[in-house]
Amino acid sequence: MTWSAEARLTELGITLPGASAPQAAYTNCVQVGALLFVAGKGPGDPQAVGKLGRELTTVQGAGLARAVGLGVLAAVRGFLGSLDRVERVVRVQAFVNATEDFTEHHLAVDGLSELFVDVFGDSGIHTRSVLGAVSLRGGLPIIAECLFEVDEHRSA
Template sequence: MTTKPSIEARLAELGITLPQASNPAGNYTNCVIVNGLMFVSGKGPSGNPKGKLGSEYTTEEGIHFARLAGIEVLAAVQAELGSLDRVKRVVKAQGFVNAVPSFEEHHKVLNGFSDLMAEVFGEKGVHTRSVLGAVSLRNNLPLVIDSIFEVEN
């Protein structure tokens, strides 16, 4: 019987080390599980970048920021579940992109998150998503992504 490699082993193959999960900035929690669905609070990229896509940052930089935000999401999920192997499926991602009004590549930016989920979880990392342009975001972050995962009880 062949055992499936763990998600943590997959992260190591990808050269990804998850940081400690960030603490909520207010009166809320990182994750809530209801009926097998884990709702993850919005996460921005590590490193505290500030600015808008289309002025301070390019689409390519936004893609990188979305990947970093995905790593922050994974850290929160791992902290809540104890192991990413308990993730059954990435269900949905919703991205908010802090952009100038003329910016039109929001969907490309969120590919940084979506590609990471597929790399880490394979087929069960493919998810639904929506992306919105924002006039501003907390701390002037370039993007914030919230997400929903199906998890084992």
């Protein structure tokens, strides 16, 4: 039996949001061969602002990182037509808007990483960099950009 990310979303009871529009002069996704680059996405909720370690806890950050992951998946589905075209998640780079003394960036971003493994199984295991930021656009708490390997030939 072949793994289906779309079926897995249904099993998990996950409904993806609509893909968000770019907030400046860029596009959500660019495909180069079998690689799909996804622009930085925030949690999608305009009320989700603040710094981890001040207004937000690590647990809240993990929930927001999961929301970021849902937004990334929505952009990927919108571009490819189906998440079943994803062969694997290759890389995640996340930026966490945090106070100077906050040290749990990695734990917050696990909310996104765990979502990808839930949806894609072993193909969702990826490399990752997590960086602390003094500020992010619009006061967002977390932004992540992602790289996927996709099936170049299979259509949605």
